[in-house]
Amino acid sequence: MVIKLMAPSPFDQASVATRTAVFLASVMVILAGIKAASTVVVPFLLAMFIAIICSPLVKLLTRVKIPRVLAILLVMVVVVLLSVWMGALVGSSVVDFRSQLPEYRAQLTGQLHPLVMFLEQFNIHLSTEQVREQFDPGRIMSLATDILTSLGGLMANTLLIVLAVVFMLLESNGINRKLHYALDDPEMRLQQIDRFLESVNRYLAIKTLVSLATGVFCGLGLYLIGVDYYLLWGLVAFLLNYIPNIGSIIAAVPAVILAFLQFGFGSAAAAAAIYVAANMIMGNLVEPRLMGRTLGLSTLVVFLSLIFWGWLLGSVGMLLSVPLTMIVKIGLESSNSGRWFAVLLEGEPQPVVPRGDTSEASSETSA
Numbered sequence: 001m002v003i004k005l006m007a008p009s010p011f012d013q014a015s016v017a018t019r020t021a022v023f024l025a026s027v028m029v030i031l032a033g034i035k036a037a038s039t040v041v042v043p044f045l046l047a048m049f050i051a052i053i054c055s056p057l058v059k060l061l062t063r064v065k066i067p068r069v070l071a072i073l074l075v076m077v078v079v080v081l082l083s084v085w086m087g088a089l090v091g092s093s094v095v096d097f098r099s100q101l102p103e104y105r106a107q108l109t110g111q112l113h114p115l116v117m118f119l120e121q122f123n124i125h126l127s128t129e130q131v132r133e134q135f136d137p138g139r140i141m142s143l144a145t146d147i148l149t150s151l152g153g154l155m156a157n158t159l160l161i162v163l164a165v166v167f168m169l170l171e172s173n174g175i176n177r178k179l180h181y182a183l184d185d186p187e188m189r190l191q192q193i194d195r196f197l198e199s200v201n202r203y204l205a206i207k208t209l210v211s212l213a214t215g216v217f218c219g220l221g222l223y224l225i226g227v228d229y230y231l232l233w234g235l236v237a238f239l240l241n242y243i244p245n246i247g248s249i250i251a252a253v254p255a256v257i258l259a260f261l262q263f264g265f266g267s268a269a270a271a272a273a274i275y276v277a278a279n280m281i282m283g284n285l286v287e288p289r290l291m292g293r294t295l296g297l298s299t300l301v302v303f304l305s306l307i308f309w310g311w312l313l314g315s316v317g318m319l320l321s322v323p324l325t326m327i328v329k330i331g332l333e334s335s336n337s338g339r340w341f342a343v344l345l346e347g348e349p350q351p352v353v354p355r356g357d358t359s360e361a362s363s364e365t366s367a
Helices: 010-036 038-063 068-099 101-120 128-134 138-182 191-225 230-240 246-263 265-291 299-313 315-319 321-333 339-345 359-366
Strands: none
Touching: 010 038, 010 299, 038 068, 038 138, 038 191, 038 299, 038 315, 068 101, 068 138, 068 230, 101 246, 191 230, 191 246, 191 265, 191 321, 230 246, 246 265, 246 299, 299 315, 299 321, 315 321, 321 339
16 A cells, blocks of 8 residues: 655645735734724723732632622722822822922932042043933933823723723623633533633732732832832832833832932942842742742743833733733643744743653652
8 A cells, every 4th residue: 555645735835825914914903903992992901900800809708708799899999999099199299209309409419429520530521410411300200100190091981990890800700601602612621711711810819919019028128218209119119010020120210219319329229129139039939939830921022012012002001011911821821722832932941741751750850
């Protein structure tokens, strides 16, 4: 019996190229539609983000015999109060900072004078006014409040977002079953759906707890140093901690500069050490231990996702860039055909052991 191996015909290659072109064109059309409808998509994504974070709290309250509807209402009251507190904190901090801006500029002149004198010893002649124009203290608050202000503008649709979160939490119990039926899987055999939803919930819950601990740690450290607006800087550290690597650097810049303006190089170095310690402890020790395995993205992917989601959804997309990319990555990991692309998004890919070959893995474990 002779088996003839047929080479792929030009028609097959043409069909593959056609499918690829159609797929890329479809992606571009979808992205253009999302960008055009960003005024609707962004509040929906923010509502989904809040609902996923609040879901563990609702489950915890229902376990202590509190009715589900009442538990959702209690959680939403807390969310609304926190949103009002954040808006009041940002508004009062901006007003107070503007009133003290002349004093900060005078402090900047005093702190820069020794630096200018030191540089003159190396034949580097700079005037204090030139340096002060480049490092205007007014930019400190604008750097910190740009994302917070955009969130505040988005929260003008508070009623819409709150209602969307409430309905999402009410429907959260049956979302798994609905997805199975929607994908024609009434016997619940597609376990990838369950793993995907569980992984997303786990990632966002742990990331929120770690970010909250990071914000408290940074805010308390700045309070002990005596830096002004330590609550605001703790809030900025909490929000920007959702962006690993880059977020901690952005959050540290205004606090370190303000510490330098108030107390000099020593306090600025102490403030920088607080952020470095928070990033090392929370990002490299606590978070991987709670996750159970590394779910991180490479630094290049974080930077590119920041640009991509910021272009697509604005400043809120920049804030949610890494959670959104992580959701895409988790979804790709749950699919056999997309797992290869999820590996490309990782920072340090883990060695893959075949399912049937466990002897080598067990030997390494025992060693």
